[in-house]
Amino acid sequence: MKTATNGQKRSQSRHERILDAALSVFARKGYQEAAVEEIAAQSHTSKGGVYFHFPGKQAIFLALLERSAGRLRDKVDEALEAEADPIARADAALLAVLRTFSRHRTLARFFLVEALGAGREFHQRLALLNDEFAGLIKAHLDDAVAAGLIEPIDTEVAARAWFGALYAVITHWVLSKQPASLEEPYNALRPLLLRSVGADQPIAAAAVGR
Numbered sequence: 001m002k003t004a005t006n007g008q009k010r011s012q013s014r015h016e017r018i019l020d021a022a023l024s025v026f027a028r029k030g031y032q033e034a035a036v037e038e039i040a041a042q043s044h045t046s047k048g049g050v051y052f053h054f055p056g057k058q059a060i061f062l063a064l065l066e067r068s069a070g071r072l073r074d075k076v077d078e079a080l081e082a083e084a085d086p087i088a089r090a091d092a093a094l095l096a097v098l099r100t101f102s103r104h105r106t107l108a109r110f111f112l113v114e115a116l117g118a119g120r121e122f123h124q125r126l127a128l129l130n131d132e133f134a135g136l137i138k139a140h141l142d143d144a145v146a147a148g149l150i151e152p153i154d155t156e157v158a159a160r161a162w163f164g165a166l167y168a169v170i171t172h173w174v175l176s177k178q179p180a181s182l183e184e185p186y187n188a189l190r191p192l193l194l195r196s197v198g199a200d201q202p203i204a205a206a207a208v209g210r
Helices: 002-033 036-042 047-053 057-081 086-103 105-112 120-146 155-176 183-196
Strands: none
Touching: 002 036, 002 047, 002 057, 002 105, 036 047, 036 057, 057 086, 057 105, 057 120, 086 105, 086 120, 086 155, 086 183, 105 155, 120 155, 155 183
């Protein structure tokens, strides 16, 4: 039993090592130019070992998306636990996404730039992920409307505008490599987002740089 458990741990460790190496290779070379051989070499695994865990390059790419999305969800959930006000919760969700990418530029480049050539299935899953996070923002804006904190608005359009604006800021940051932190442009973006839904008051609990 102990031997089986140790084997499972080694297998899981190799699985994660392959994904870590793949993230680096994909972010550096893009999907089309990345090779399984390079992922195997960087993960100190044989090519056969990579194929034992993943049937091909696309499967590795999709597994990376799922793992990254799960970690992003965890960060958002953690941020939401500290907030009660619905507008503050929407703001905190966006800020959690921004801070996660700010600390992991390689991850941001993987999601927003190098994924362009990854194929229809990847883009369908990425679209679902974007819909999930936009839906999260919409839910909090709906709560704000119900609580009388903002006037009735089309919360779906507003949520997509909020998420789209953040997406644009992060993409520009990845491509330009300036500024060093994403929180600087968010300081400028955040008041615009709040005013767009009629919530131009400061939200101390979710303030950038807290």
